Amino acid sequence: MALLIGRYVNRIDRKGRVSVPKTFRDSFRAQEFSGLFAYPSFKSPAIEACGEDFMRRLSDSLEELDMFSDEQDDLASIILENAHPLPFDPEGRVVLPKELLDHAGIADQALFVGRGARMQIWAPDVYASHSTKIFERVREERPTLKLRPR
Secondary structure (H helix, E strand, O other): OOOOEEEEEEEEOOEEEEEOOOHHOOOOOOOOOOOEEEEEEEEEEOOEEEEEHHHHHHHHHOOOOOOHHHHHHHHHHHHHHEEEEEEEEOEEEEEEOHHHHHHHHHOEEEEEEOEEOEEEEHHHHHHHHHHHHHHHHHHHHHOOOOOOOO
C-alpha cells in the first residue's frame, strides 16, 4: 500500500461530493472495495479515513482487547459503529455524510491530510490552528523517534 502523505484542499460541491486526491485514491486501487472508510475522530474535530485493508486491521486490533471491556466497547462504538463505506464515483469523488461534516465543522472545502496508512479530513481553518499548536508542542517536548529496523 502506498503512503498517504501531504496535504490537499478540495472543494465540496452542493451535493456533498469531494474529490479525493489522486495520490490517495491510487493507494486504494488494489483493494476489493473501491472507496474509503470514514469515521469521526475521537481526538480531534476531524474525519478519520482509510482503505479497506486498514479498516480490517483496526477491526482485528479491537478483537485483541478484552471482550466486553469498556475499552473495547468504546472504541468499537466510535470506530466501527460510526464508519461509513464511501465508494468512489467515476470521477474519484466520495460523498461525505452530513454527520461527519458536522463533526469536523467542514462546509465548502475539505483538507485531506496524509497520516501514512490513513488520512484525516479537516476544515482548512480548523486544521491551521491545530497544526500551529502541534508544532508548538513538538518544539517544547522535543520528541524523538526510534526507527524500525529494515
